[in-house]
Amino acid sequence: MSEGTIKKFLYLNRKAPYGTIYALESLEVVLIGAAFDQDVSLAFVDDGVFQLTKNQNTKGIEMKGFSLVYNALGDYGITKLYVEKESLEERGLTLDDLQDVVYEDENDDYAEKKSILLVSRAEMGQMMETQNVVLSF
Amino acid sequence: MSEGTIKKFLYLNRKAPYGTIYALESLEVVLIGAAFDQDVSLAFVDDGVFQLTKNQNTKGIEMKGFSLVYNALGDYGITKLYVEKESLEERGLTLDDLQDVVYEDENDDYAEKKSILLVSRAEMGQMMETQNVVLSF
Amino acid sequence: MILHTVNKSPFERNALVSCLGHAQAGSSVLMIEDGVYGAIAGSQVADVVNNSLATVKIYVLEPDLAARGIAKEKLISGVQLIDYAGFVDLAADNTTVQAWL
Amino acid sequence: MILHTVNKSPFERNALVSCLGHAQAGSSVLMIEDGVYGAIAGSQVADVVNNSLATVKIYVLEPDLAARGIAKEKLISGVQLIDYAGFVDLAADNTTVQAWL
Amino acid sequence: MKFSIQINEGPYQHQASDTAYLFTKAALEKGHEIFRVFFYHDGVNNGTRLTVPPQDDRNVIKRWSELSKQYNLDLVLCIAAAQRRGLLDENEAKRQGKDAHNIAEGFRISGLGQLIEAGIKADRLMVFGD
Amino acid sequence: MKFSIQINEGPYQHQASDTAYLFTKAALEKGHEIFRVFFYHDGVNNGTRLTVPPQDDRNVIKRWSELSKQYNLDLVLCIAAAQRRGLLDENEAKRQGKDAHNIAEGFRISGLGQLIEAGIKADRLMVFGD
Secondary structure, three states: OOOOOOOEEEEEEOOOEOOEOHHHHHHHHHHHHHHHOOEEEEEEOHHHHHHHEOOOOOHHHOOOOOOOHHHHHHHHOOOOEEEEHHHHHHOOOOHHHEOOOEEEEOOOOOEEEEOEEEEOHHHHHHHHHOOOEEEEO | OOOOOOOEEEEEEOOOEOOEOHHHHHHHHHHHHHHHOOEEEEEEOHHHHHHHEOOOOOHHHOOOOOOHHHHHHHHHOOOOEEEEHHHHHHOOOOHHHEOOOEEEEHHHOOEEEEOEEEEOHHHHHHHHHOOOEEEEO | OEEEEEOOOOOOEOHHHHHHHHOOOOOEEEEOHHHHHHHEOOOOOHHHHHHHOOOOEEEEEHHHHHHOOOOHHHEOOOOEEEOHHHHHHHHHHOOEEEEEO | OEEEEEOOOOOOEOHHHHHHHHOOOOOEEEEOHHHHHHHEOOOOOHHHHHHHOOOOEEEEEHHHHHHOOOOHHHEOOOOEEEOHHHHHHHHHHOOEEEEEO | OEEEEEEOOOOOOEOHHHHHHHHHHHHHHOOOEEEEEEEOHHHHHHHEOOOOOOOOOOOHHHHHHHHHHHHOOOEEEEHHHHHHHOOOOHHHHHHOOOOOOOEOOOEEEEOOHHHHHHHHHOOEEEEEOO | OEEEEEEOOOOOOEOHHHHHHHHHHHHHHOOOEEEEEEEOHHHHHHHEOOOOOOOOOOOHHHHHHHHHHHHOOOEEEEHHHHHHHOOOOHHHHHHHOOOOOOEOOOEEEEOOHHHHHHHHHOOEEEEEOO
């Protein structure tokens, strides 16, 4: 690919937050990476879906909570958060258990739109095949 | 427990060798611990059974092999290696895939005896209940 | 009796299922860290946990649950919530603590 | 096409099963490190691996297999052995590499 | 009651050291005794004084040092694990011909025998890891 | 072909750094180019010069330093991850008011942008971790 080409970057999130640092440090890459004007998607698969739960309160474990950062991703131009339906179901979760991540679409008079795209495992597998660079966490 | 009491120490090995260091560094504790004259047992459960496979050859991954150390444990007075039958079966292994770990019984004219005790999951669970100190790796 | 601790998500690792497969009647299992996800009702492992509740006491560390945003209403009934002080008491009240790492 | 890499034991973690559940027809899966245990015939996950072989190429990194003392005769038939040079070739021949950590 | 604590993972990457810290603090506040905290495997990385965590996050290492000071805790890094991973005190640095050392206040380096002793002398051994 | 390598785990505890090293060496020996090796998460612990591994074991850190020298490899530790975990070069030590630094020969410390750039500029990004 030549210098100016935009690549499709996929952040593959398969781990739960707080038990390990991967979710937090993945988010730090996403935020820095946003400045590079690539075509960015985030995939939440397996325990990765736990990263997006509502009402995370880390006071009792004295760790920094970071769940609200997901809702700020739209401001960084990151608006494609693929969440796997089967991963939710296996974990006893539904979309209602997750945050309502939204962004303002500057191409549509700043209308508020949903960033979370609920997809099946089959669709997730197909989406993966369209990516150029996969960062796994 | 008073100072001179002998405690029952269980080393619980649930991880495969080489992918992580737990198996090796567990063995290092066992060797040092042997000097303390406690009642020592080793449990190989889940992926821990992979620690005992025959013919481990680490040349191609440039790591130090340590599987032969298990066979030397008898010299340190460590002669109870509990291996779980169900864990072997789930992994497509039989006892024939494992090393033949033996020791010389000084109370029986140095007769060669088997250190590996093949037990069922139920027996393993019962054995665990008899321990005083469990070191998990 | 043993206090078993499980700190791994049962959807990622086999620690919880293996622990419950070994825990003897009357023993206690405490879910901590990512292990607390094992207490969610209606999940893939909920049946295993539910069946174990007949013979084993199951606890969840509440600060870890709160951090992960799992509401108490979502838990399998019969699972008990404790805090760090309760964790210390459980460790003291049982004779041995066994971690399923 | 994607080269998927799996470095975890399928008996401890869900990485291999999740990977095979997402891998598209024609893609490749390489088992490395503790992932090589996924290639053992007759195991709990052998059926899943066997079924995947109909549409996906499955490789095992031979140095990791040798380190773990798993004889080639114990492997699921259809799984292919490669060395590090072969690993490099696979990464080059596919368009993307995706690690299932 | 007397507890010993074993920590198998380093700071930040895994929650093990956080959980161990909060357990240890809760035990002390209930009047229990902590015989020893033994850092093994990557756990030895909890003993570096060179960390600079983000200002809005907890300082895992400093927290252990301070708890050690307050309660006179015995914080021991396993020497074999520490050597592999690059944790040294002044003596070890000299002995190994290294030009720097990095151990934090309140920690000491010693052998694996200290872990076995911790298991023998305490009423309960608590293991925190990955 | 141009490869970039990302390493998420420290030396010895996980095999990730070993596998990454053997892959990198094999790629170089086949005539491929390595654009960059980026150490993230606990991977930054691969960059300490204070390790003293057992004499009969491989020296993970030294091996990277030597490969870097031989092939002029760019070995980068993520600064944010390194600060959390206590990996510092001389400049960082000064800037943070620390009395020691511990980075090994051939490694440098830089920002996460270097990882994104590694993904953009290389034909393949290889990730090794836990």
